Amino acid sequence: MIKGVFIIKLKGTKILMKVLKEEGVDTIFGFPGGAVLDIYDELVKTDIKHILVRHEQGAAHAADGYARASGKVGVCLVTSGPGATNTVTGIASAYMDSIPLVVFTGQVPTSLIGNDAFQEVDIVGITRPCTKHNYLVSDIKDLARIIKEAFYLARSGRPGPVLVDLPKDLIQSSAEYKPIKDVQLKSYNPTYEPSAKQLPKVIKLIKKSERPMIFAGGGVILSGASRELKLFANKIQAPVAASLMGLGAFPASDPLWLGMLGMHGTYRANMSSAECDLMIGIGVRFDDRVTGRTDAFASKAKIVHIDIDPTSISKNIRVSTPIVGDCKTTLKRLNKLLGSEDLKGLNKARKPWLDQIIEWRSTKPLAYEQEKAIKPQFVVETLYEVTKGEAIITTEVGQNQMWAAQYYHFDKPNSFLTSGGLGCMGYGLPAAIGAQVACPDRTVVDIAGDGSIQMNIQEMATAVQFNIPVKIAILNNGYLGMVRQWQELFYDKCYACTEMDHAPDFVKLAEAYGAVGLRATKPEEVKPLIKKALAIKKPVIMDFHVEREEGVYPMVPAGAAITDMLLV
Amino acid sequence: MKSEEITKRIYSLQVDNKPGVLSRIAGLFSGRGFNIESLCVAETTDPLVSRITLVTNGDRNILEQIKKHLNKLVDVIKVTDFNVTPFVQREMALIKIRAKAEYRAEILRMVDIFRSRIVDVGAEYYIIEVTGDEGKIAAFLELLKPMGIKEIARTGAIALAREKK
Numbered sequence: 001m002i003k004g005v006f007i008i009k010l011k012g013t014k015i016l017m018k019v020l021k022e023e024g025v026d027t028i029f030g031f032p033g034g035a036v037l038d039i040y041d042e043l044v045k046t047d048i049k050h051i052l053v054r055h056e057q058g059a060a061h062a063a064d065g066y067a068r069a070s071g072k073v074g075v076c077l078v079t080s081g082p083g084a085t086n087t088v089t090g091i092a093s094a095y096m097d098s099i100p101l102v103v104f105t106g107q108v109p110t111s112l113i114g115n116d117a118f119q120e121v122d123i124v125g126i127t128r129p130c131t132k133h134n135y136l137v138s139d140i141k142d143l144a145r146i147i148k149e150a151f152y153l154a155r156s157g158r159p160g161p162v163l164v165d166l167p168k169d170l171i172q173s174s175a176e177y178k179p180i181k182d183v184q185l186k187s188y189n190p191t192y193e194p195s196a197k198q199l200p201k202v203i204k205l206i207k208k209s210e211r212p213m214i215f216a217g218g219g220v221i222l223s224g225a226s227r228e229l230k231l232f233a234n235k236i237q238a239p240v241a242a243s244l245m246g247l248g249a250f251p252a253s254d255p256l257w258l259g260m261l262g263m264h265g266t267y268r269a270n271m272s273s274a275e276c277d278l279m280i281g282i283g284v285r286f287d288d289r290v291t292g293r294t295d296a297f298a299s300k301a302k303i304v305h306i307d308i309d310p311t312s313i314s315k316n317i318r319v320s321t322p323i324v325g326d327c328k329t330t331l332k333r334l335n336k337l338l339g340s341e342d343l344k345g346l347n348k349a350r351k352p353w354l355d356q357i358i359e360w361r362s363t364k365p366l367a368y369e370q371e372k373a374i375k376p377q378f379v380v381e382t383l384y385e386v387t388k389g390e391a392i393i394t395t396e397v398g399q400n401q402m403w404a405a406q407y408y409h410f411d412k413p414n415s416f417l418t419s420g421g422l423g424c425m426g427y428g429l430p431a432a433i434g435a436q437v438a439c440p441d442r443t444v445v446d447i448a449g450d451g452s453i454q455m456n457i458q459e460m461a462t463a464v465q466f467n468i469p470v471k472i473a474i475l476n477n478g479y480l481g482m483v484r485q486w487q488e489l490f491y492d493k494c495y496a497c498t499e500m501d502h503a504p505d506f507v508k509l510a511e512a513y514g515a516v517g518l519r520a521t522k523p524e525e526v527k528p529l530i531k532k533a534l535a536i537k538k539p540v541i542m543d544f545h546v547e548r549e550e551g552v553y554p555m556v557p558a559g560a561a562i563t564d565m566l567l568v
Numbered sequence: 569m570k571s572e573e574i575t576k577r578i579y580s581l582q583v584d585n586k587p588g589v590l591s592r593i594a595g596l597f598s599g600r601g602f603n604i605e606s607l608c609v610a611e612t613t614d615p616l617v618s619r620i621t622l623v624t625n626g627d628r629n630i631l632e633q634i635k636k637h638l639n640k641l642v643d644v645i646k647v648t649d650f651n652v653t654p655f656v657q658r659e660m661a662l663i664k665i666r667a668k669a670e671y672r673a674e675i676l677r678m679v680d681i682f683r684s685r686i687v688d689v690g691a692e693y694y695i696i697e698v699t700g701d702e703g704k705i706a707a708f709l710e711l712l713k714p715m716g717i718k719e720i721a722r723t724g725a726i727a728l729a730r731e732k733k
Contacts (some may be wrong), residue, residue: 128592129599133642136588153642187584187645311636314629 009176012140013042016104019147020048022552024180027051027066027437028064029059033079034119035168036105042079044233051437051466054458057081057379058430058451059421060090061456062189064099065434068417069392071224073100073154076433080106080158081119083166085126089424092130094161096347096421097245099162099223100154102147105129109169110138124165124350132160137167137455140175145183152183153513158191158308158309159222188504194325194333202280202304203337207303207346209278211353212238215290218245218420219283219307219327221413226250228331229282235338237350239357241269242403243284245420253408259366262290263556264402267364267565268357272557274563275296280304281319283327285312287421288558296561306330364554364567366406375522376400376475379530380407383445383473386530391443393415396428396452400475402552406448424457432470433463443534450476456525460513463539472507472541479549482560487549489566511540519543572627576605578650578657578727579635581620584643585611592641593620602626603635605649606659606724617645617672621726650727657727661705663696666716677717693718700727 010018010200020028020436025273032040043050056078074094078087084105094101113442124136133153135146144268145281206212220229226249233240233256240250241258259266261273272277279301284367286305291297294316305319306327323330326378379413380403383391394407394417395401401418405433410416417435419427423532428446435442446453451472462469475481480498488497510517516536520529526544533540554565574577583589590609593710600678612619624634624646631651638647648658667675667689677695698708702725709717 123590124588128595129586185642189641309640311633311640315633 006505007176009174010177011174011338011527012143012166012196013038015143015177016147016166016171016174017046017048018177018179019144020075023073023148023151024103027068028075028077028433029053029062030077030080031059031079031083033083033106033142034090035080035108036166037078037167038171039104039106039166044204045366049437051433051462053462055456056086057090057426058433058459058462059085059102059454060094060103061427061430061444062425062434062437062459063101064090064094065102065394065417065431067094067099067101067434068431069414069435070438071414072438073102073151074326076101076103078103079104079119081121083119084121087128088126089422091127091163092426093422094455095130095132097101097419099161099219100159100161102150102154102315103161105165107136107165108199109167110167113167115133123163127163130161134165136165137170140170140173143170143175144177145180146147148180148183148504149185149453150337151527153188157188158219191310191324192308192326192329194306194323194330198321198323199333199337202323202334203280203341205302205304205321207341208235210349211276212236212278212280212350213258213272213276214240215239215243215251215273215279215281215284216246217243217282217284218380220246220249221283222325223283223308223412224516225331226326226413228255228335229337232331232338235335235356237342237346238280239354242266243274243287243290244418245417246284247385247405248410248413251411253411260405262553262562263292263524263558264406264554265562266406267368267554267567270554270565271360272357274300274561275277276301278302280306280333283308285488286316288316291560292552292556292564293561296563300344305551319445365405366491368550370523371547372527374520374544376403376477376544376546376550377407378523378545379473379475379526379546380447381529382403382526383447386527386534387443387445391415391445392416392432392439394432394435394444394446396446396448396455397425398449398450398452398480399425399485399552400447400452400481402482403475406552408447425452429453429456429461429472432472433468435461436468437469445471445473448474449481450478450506451480451500454503457509460510460515460539460541467536467537470539471535472539473530474543475546476503476506476543477546477550478503479548482518482552484549488549488551489555490557506541506543510539515539517543519542519545521545572626572629572669574624574625575631576623577631577634578655578725579622579624579638580650580727580729581622581638581644581649582612582620582646584645585616585618586643587646589618589643593622593638596637597624598635598639600637602630607616608724609724621724623725626676635707648729650729654730655727656730657701658699658723659702659705659723659725660697660699661720661722662707663698663712663720664718665694665696665712666718667692667694671715675712678708678711
């Protein structure tokens with residue numbers, strides 16, 4: 001025997017807890033069941049906080065909200081079978097938006113796998129296309145390494161959800177355990193450092209350009225590159241637009257801010273994309289909701305595309321200068337190169353372009369008229385005013401999401417949490433819970449619709465049980481509003497199955513859950529109600545009865561060019 | 569993006585020899601609407617690594633996406649693109665052919681010309697084993713057709729990169 005080497009044999013559940021502690025996990029969102037009884041038995045003996053959700057979809061979204069607000073990896077723990085399948089929507093949403101999650105699912109004992117056992121499902125097979133990677137642990141000796149790899153994969157490169165399936169007998173068995181310091185995967189090596197050859201080309205394009213613009217996306221937020229972006233934009237005097245996922249990456253109060261680009265983007269952002277001669281896409285993937293008809297998108301521009309994922313580059317839009325690299329590292333390198341350039345002439349050269357943008361802004365601002373009924377935009381604007389723009393905003397999906405994106409002006413990253421790629425109704429409330437757990441001192445508001453709030457309304461019980469004081473602003477119009485808007489515009493106002501005239505009384509519902517419910521039906525009630533709600537240290541539902549058939553504008557019809565905007 | 573001319577492409581992948589890897593690759597192709605023409609998988613000299621030879625087709629953009637997505641899979645160690653590397657390619661076919669008395673001499677001559685061999689003989693049939701690139705096998709089958717092919721089994725292509733001589 002070698003002297004001084006003590007290798008301890010530990011039960012699988014203990015190994016799991018040890019690695020979770022090593023990874024700095026302080027909170028798990030989960031729901032127990034037969035296959036994970038042993039894990040729960042061990043979990044309660046640690047100081048890791050467990051938030052008991054009411055539906056496993058809520059667990060996945062809450063972990064997602066936690067991850068977005070904190071920048072850390074979100075963790076879920078659910079049982080086998082239905083517990084696992086219920087997380088799939090949440091995992092798919094995190095996958096589309098590149099959010100780092102590690103999802104632990106229980107599995108039936110190894111001897112029963114493949115036997116159609118009670119609560120058995122092939123969750124590794126089901127989630128293969130919607131996870132960054134996944135594992136079925138089949139040897140207890142691999143357990144510690146696999147958990148380490150899962151966290152490493154989730155947070156590195158282009159982040160994403162990783163699922164680890166744990167058979168019950170495996171987690172009950174024991175193995176030798178020694179901490180693993182470094183994770184190395186021979187087949188996985190994300191490129192953080194951009195190619196030094198490409199960068200001078202970008203500088204050259206910038207200096208030649210008369211009408212440049214920057215298009216920032218979620219990648220800027222994920223890599224923590226907001227400061228570098230601000231510096232970059234100011235150095236090259238280029239206006240900045242963002243995708244839905246990129247809101248907060250660049251301060252909305254900055255004079256160079258254009259607003260959101262895309263189907264419901266601002267007039268000036270969409271016009272700029274059509275007129276610019278250089279577009280620098282940073283951490284974006286040129287989604288169809290941004291580009292509209294691709295052959296008409298940025299057709300006068302050379303496109304530089306910076307992204308850590310090579311598959312995003314030249315997928316939808318042909319790019320003249322591709323740069324594979326981390327947004328933050330790449331922007332740092334570009335800023336350094338710009339430091340040795342003479343940019344004095346730029347301010348002057350850009351003036352006609354920036355003047356043009358100011359003209360677009362003043363002629364076609366985002367606008368609505370506050371009439372007798374409460375306008376949903378007015379609610380969001382008042383929320384912005386009362387919270388001084390400092391709240392974390394989560395959204396459901398549909399009109400509520402777009403109004404939140406248009407009328408709450410984000411100055412900081414990690415503050416706008418929305419299911420961008422998957423467009424998942426029912427995201428907002430559980431995500432708000434996750435965000436509030438991550439940031440207990442900030443105000444967290446879920447901007448919701450009366451339709452989508454009902455998709456995960458059960459999480460009100462979670463918020464009340466764990467005293468998580470999230471605020472929910474329901475823009476209640478009695479419709480599935482965005483679908484109704486499409487029916488109004490493109491289906492001859494045939495409102496097929498989009499009217500929801502049997503919603504619950506949300507005030508009473510809040511009270512039934514042990515939360516507070518408040519209602520406003522007149523514009524003058526909006527501000528006092530929001531102030532009152534924010535002062536309450538409990539979960540509050542604010543039920544705003546808004547103009548029923550208000551639409552989200554500007555709007556670019558699906559498949560049209562991005563400049564073909566319907567303006568009210 | 570606008571589609572262009574469709575071409576065939578062979579990729580050779582070194583992958584972790586683990587359960588589920590093939591499913592990930594097949595799922596990538598089906599999920600993104602890419603085509604697989606043929607696929608061959610076997611262990612390499614390193615039992616932890618398998619080699620997959622995959623024949624696919626698509627326009628330039630699609631082929632580029634396929635390569636990038638294959639590289640992105642965590643279990644894929646290396647992707648060799650045989651568009652840029654010189655390579656040797658082979659596939660094999662087993663052909664069961666009717667061998668009536670009047671055709672036997674002709675079949676044997678053909679087998680000789682194509683450097684293939686007869687691996688099983690029955691009263692009424694031969695089984696022929698042939699290897700070569702796709703063109704050779706296609707030509708061979710074309711010539712045998714009139715004599716009456718009963719069944720064929722073909723492997724997909726396998727390929728290795730040539731090295732500097």
